[in-house]
Amino acid sequence: MCNIDELKDLLNEGENLLKIIESNNSMFRDAPCLDRRKTQEWKLKTLTCLKNTIGTEDELYHEFKKHTQTTYKHEIEKAVPTLKIIIKNLESNPKPKNNTSNDEIIETILNRFHKVVVELKELDLEIQKESDVKKLLKALLGIYYENIKVEEPVESYADIGSQIDLYIKDINYGIEIKLAKNSIQQRQIVEQINDDIQKYQKLPNCEKIYFFIYNPDFLIKNHASFDDLPPKTGNIEITTIVTPKL
Known part of the structure; x- marks a missing residue:
């Protein structure tokens, strides 16, 4: 099970991803993308951590997952604050919903x-x-x-x-x-x-x-x-x- 410090590390990683813009050759040139490989790796690590911490039934888990379906910057910009809210909730209520190893x-x-x-x-x-x-x-x-x-x-x-x-x-x-x-x-x-x-x-x-x-x-x-x-x-x-x- 992930702890709050691990989630904070993932939050920092997500914030750093927002600083790396990748050239977008698709028709949506006005929608900048982030580094695809690093963003996908971050998404998978974070979803696994959230699954073992707050569970897949939590609304914020689905909110985060929804905004990480693509590597568009404007979507990840919504996912990162969602992760911040999750961390804040866990800090105010340290006992995770899924406390089974x-x-x-x-x-x-x-x-x-x-x-x-x-x-x-x-x-x-x-x-x-x-x-x-x-x-x-x-x-x-x-x-x-x-x-x-x-x-x-x-x-x-x-x-x-x-x-x-x-x-x-x-x-x-x-x-x-x-x-x-x-x-x-x-x-x-x-x-x-x-x-x-x-x-x-x-x-x-x-x-x-x-x-x-x-x-x-x-x-x-x-x-x-x-x-x-x-x-x-x-x-x-x-x-x-x-x-x-x-």
Whole structure:
């Protein structure tokens, strides 16, 4: 979650952007543009920060987003004061509307995933394959995050291309899914995760990876072996969640 100081840094960055006018070759020559690349980067960073601070339901979030659809100077001149108002509101009311961390959000979804699956059975919807788990999990994460990539490519490892199941680009978190079903052995899953950890250390811009082991038939009864998995790979944090548990 962003704090007020980070928002103030983004405000300064936005104010500096207004000083750099780019030549406009379009038909709207009387509407000067700002540096396109820097403005787009600023917009994405600020929207992500606002999403995790005031939430996407806040009117001021939508007001800021509306004025950053283009790089026209007259629009960004409206977006910057909106950001000032947001900061002022947060300073007068320090407790943000969304005070739940990304880890809490994701771990709540993963730990309650099986409860959702049980409820869906009443609608005759069955989760049978790993691809089904991936689709449902992406939908649940979509409540909180907008930019979720499916099977995001990972830099080649031992000349073999790899992909991580879900990559939440908003926060640079990855999720790898393992379905404990049929004849798969716990030892096999541990081996797969150890192999994945070596591959995914090359996942660019990733801060954390969750290994989500969905255990609908309670085939995994002893969770101690997962406690021995490394807590980090390179600079990436590793967390393993098994659900449901006996």
